[in-house]
Amino acid sequence: MSDGDQAPGSAIKRFLRDKLAVNRAVGYMLITRGWQFFAAPVTIYLIYKFFGEDLQGYYYLFHSLLAAQIFFELGLNHILSLLASHEWSHLKFNEAGEVIGEQRAFERLSTISQFGDRWYRFMLLLFLPGLIIGGLIVIQNPDQPTSFWKFPWVVAVVLNAISLTYQPRLAVLEGCNQVTTVNFVRMFQAVIGSLVVWTAILSGWGIWTVAAANSVRLGWEIFLVNFRYRTMFKSLKSNSETDRFSWKDEAWPLQWRLAIQSIGGYFSSYFFIPVIDQFYGKAAAGRMGMTWSIVSNLQAASLSWVQTRMPEFGMLVAKRKIAELEQKMLRIGAISVSLFLSAGGAFVAGVWLLTYFNSDAANRFLTPGQVGFLVLATLFLQLSWVMHSYVRLFKKDPFLLQNVISASITGISAVYFGRHYGVTGIVVSYFLISICYTIPVSSWLLLAHRKTIKPHDDASSEKPSA
Template sequence: MRIIVGNVLKKVGIDRAVSYVLFARGWSVFAGLITLYFISHHLTKVEQGFYYTFASVLAMQVFFELGFSSVISQFASHEMAKLAWKDGVITGDEQAKSRLFSLFKLAIKWYGVIAILMLAIVTPAGYWFFNSSYPDSPVNWSWPWIVLVLCTCGNLFISPVIALLEGTGLVADVAKMRLFQSVFSSTAAWLALYFGAGLFAAAIIALVTLCSNFIWISLSKKMFLYSVYISQKSENIISWKNEIFPMQWRIAISWLSGFFIFQLFTPLTFKYHGPEAAGQLGMSFSIANVLSSLAMAWITTKTPWFGQLIASKNFNELDLLFKKVFWQSWGVLFVFVILFTIALLTINYFNLPFAYRLLKPQEFLLILCAVLANHIVFAQATYVRAHKCEPYLKHAIVLAVSIGVSSCLLIKYFDVFYMLFSYFMISVFIGVLYSNYIYTHFKKRRR
């Protein structure tokens, strides 16, 4: 029986790394449902709007990070083609190890600066946005906002360590840590909501995440950190100017564009239609994003191996692996969308109270259809970027302008449905078609 189960799991692409990611994201689905329950019972509709708009405004961290974490992971995976983990430290080719350590030190300096900048800029910017959009709010949101930004900046500072460890092949270890992290942070949020902490629940999630990141890195990776700390300066370093920047600036613009593609909807709705409508939109998008992230586990857990196969110029095996995990992931996402659509129609048919915390079914279905389209783009972009290049720059800009402009105009003069319909149409007829063009032409040029 065990052998049969093992063969079935292998056939659908569930290895150790994927299993941990699925457990973590499966927990996120379960925890998300429980969190939705607590939010709907312990936060008012206005507070719900603030809760989800907090997250969208904090997505402004991409304006500071500029895609560096993605670059870190990809460069680390390429260096690991000549390296290996042994007894908690990295061993192998000295030149590759020196380059990897130099990347780590560069990342720490970079993220230390941007964490301070984000704290100094985003805190007052968010305060101005919420105060000007809803000046007579009965909700106490200012201190929760300040604490949330502070903890988020702390997580931002630690994030390059996590990205580098994933890039060196410790995908399963990081996923396992994130599973426990999600359990602790979700439990803390439920307790906070139950005991009336209100919007401080969002800050508590960020605080528990920060503490768990720090404890895990300090306890389990201290030998690696020490080896990086005592490493001597060498001529074999990764040059930010000559190697990283030519790729990073393209990814940075893509990430900045992503804010306008994925995060602009909730703040716009908050501004023009109030926190209650923003809360419905934010909760709906959070559910859709969970489904998307679950399916992307098949892709993201293979990214380090993509980099190693590319570094070894084993392109045939790379393409076979990508094709396999892409169809596995998209098929899983399609099943998720069908199952959730049935659940959505059911709660609306029986007129359950929770239905009023979400968008109407026709509006939610537009988001789900857009998620199916975006998954194709995410997968193809991950494949191409694993080659340490970024041809998706124009793609991101076109989508950002199209979605950003249409959303601003439609939400101002019409309701949420028209904004989401435009988002869906652009995602399919510009996002997918343009991405497929980039992907196919990239593979032809590579040959």
């Protein structure tokens, strides 16, 4: 069959592969995000139909507080994935699903995996009481009986805590270039999770819907780690830890920086909802929560192009193929940012149409102008995220001071401008910080890092593929 006679499906596959750099891992994640994009309007409609404005506020406030899991992960997920990717370049699976290959790399990967398990088990002891008590303090509302939200909150935290213990192994899996399988499972997780949420809302479960959704997430993580990759982790655990890997020397210099920045990341995103709740109540927090959930989902979908290739990029660094790395990352990063800009613009237009036609649904979102500033701020932050990811592939992180300053300014601005100028004050200050500070400083630090890459790194690289 000639090129001109090839089936339309083949042409579409070639376009996705060659023009948009869509591989199977990205494809599964895109299906997941596509489902979430389809499911989000259904969920939003059901929340609008069956939740009052205050209950909507509780729903998104729960999600924003559960995101405080960042304070306990302390950037370790990214570190585990990065370190595993460097070792996996010398390893593979045998037919039984066990890890085999270079002995030194195997021992190091085993140590990395076991350290991650210990770290998260320790964090579990802090996570449970810390988040339960913190939530009981923040969520309290004199207009609602405590029993309305207290028990659902405790159950949601317990489920999240158990899920926390599975995060290190999921990170190791992604670092071992198993992103395709992980994303395949997450695709089913997203579909079933949405169906459970819809069923819970229609059945009148109210705020218990959050706990129901968390139980689905935990169930799929148990399946992936304890069943699908049971042999892999059993083979890694059978190997006693060695001194071939020094966490203090190789990982901690990067992790403590990521930890501080992860904490700062909370104040740059999820912190807005509790602030609005404290000043303007559950209904206003619900509008911010629903708007932010859509913007963050659009960003997550567009970041799929970069995130699913981080193990591949890590292996290129390990092999010192710097020219090929930069060529691929520049292209993938441009696709990611462009897609978010397009999707974000469509969302702003959608909210404007709801407002123009005086739809009651418009009252559940921020105003079109506020949404526009939020989308633009997120766009610039996504661009800076791509820059940061490139540098961190080299086990370096010069962004600590920048991110601490950015998070501090963002948190302080959210409280000050939110109190005096409402939601508009928060989103406009968020936008100004991203364009006037985050982007210029990130660009400067990226260029400074590139100057430290020695010329012979490229000389030893293979010629990039066309």
